[in-house]
Amino acid sequence: MAIMETDTTASLTKSNKIIDLHCHLIPGIDDGSPDLEHSLELAHQAVAEGITHILATPHHLDGDYVNHRDDVIKHVTDFQRELDHHGIPLVIFPGQEVHINGDLTEKYDDLLGIDEDKKYMLIEFPHGSVPAYAKRLFFELRKLGTTPVIVHPERNHEIQGDLNLLYDFIADGALSQLTATSYVGGFGEKVQHISEQLVEHNLVQIFASDAHALKGRSFALREAFMKLRTELGQTEVDEFEGNAENLLNGMPVFARDYSRVDKKKKFWLF
Known part of the structure; x- marks a missing residue:
């Protein structure tokens, strides 16, 4: 899954790339x-943002959607063919937004990681809570060689009430992704203020x-990176982008x- 340079650059970052590791642009799943029309429009929007690579992450096991x-x-293979046919300079990789379930380790072979070797995996909590079994499950995933990456923690109601719940997961070896x-x-x-505190x-690492x-x-x-550069500097921008690239490539x-x-x-409660 090694990332290659493309003709489309994003000068905001040192690498001339912007990598999006969480996106729902595959049509109809x-x-x-x-549908395909909306997916192609999303792809055009991504390129306009300077995005060069996307991990497609349809919902999986969230009670509404199952995407094996x-x-x-x-x-993803079919959609990449459409992108190439339409001359849209975007590279798509297959992934999943895996909803946390107590039996994920039993379904492990059907799960996609961020990288091909499943060293990292996007894990979604319910919007309203952090399951009591989450730490145990994360321990089991790490034993299998997979580091959980918690998606959009800033929108989880329980974490909004106590941001140190996320600290505890990070201290135990997890990572997290901010929208x-x-x-x-x-x-x-309210969510913006919480996000700024997490940064x-x-x-949060990406x-x-x-x-x-x-x-x-x-x-x-692009807007988020510009804000990050203004508030914390170019080094932070490049670290966030570099982390995304390393996750996709299975690097530390x-x-x-x-x-x-x-x-x-x-902090506000919802």
Whole structure:
């Protein structure tokens, strides 16, 4: 799954690439793009953002959608063919947004990681809570060689009430992914403030779009990186982008300099 340079560059980053590791652009398989027309439009939007590589991550095992490993690989192959046919300079890789379940280790062979060897895997919590078994499951996944990457923790209601719940997972070896739209205010001021705190305390390691073919669910990665550069500098931008590239290639990524969040600070509950 090694990433190659393309003719499309994103000068915002040192690598001249922007990699999106969470996106729902494969047509007709979850609540993302409903059809090929919308998927191609999403692809055009991605290229306009400077995005060069996307991990397609349809929902899996969330109670509404089941997207088996082999099916996702076929869908991605078919969609890449459409992109090439339409001359859209975007490279797509197969992945899943895996909803947390107590029996994921039993279904492990049907799961896709961020990288081909499943060293990293996107894991989604329910929106309202953090399951009590999550730490045990993460331990079991790590024994199998897979580091969990928690998606959009800033939108989980229980974590919103206590950001140190995420700290505990990071301290145990997990990683996490912040939605770019959250960081720039697309989900409201409350989620934006929480997102800024997670970045400030190094509790998230990458941005991703979680883009859907829905109003308000666009990519926003360029805007997020520009804000990150303004507030924390180019080095932070390049680290976030480099982390995304390393995750896709199965290379080492570690949380660094993360810290607990002062509980005296106010965070909004939903």
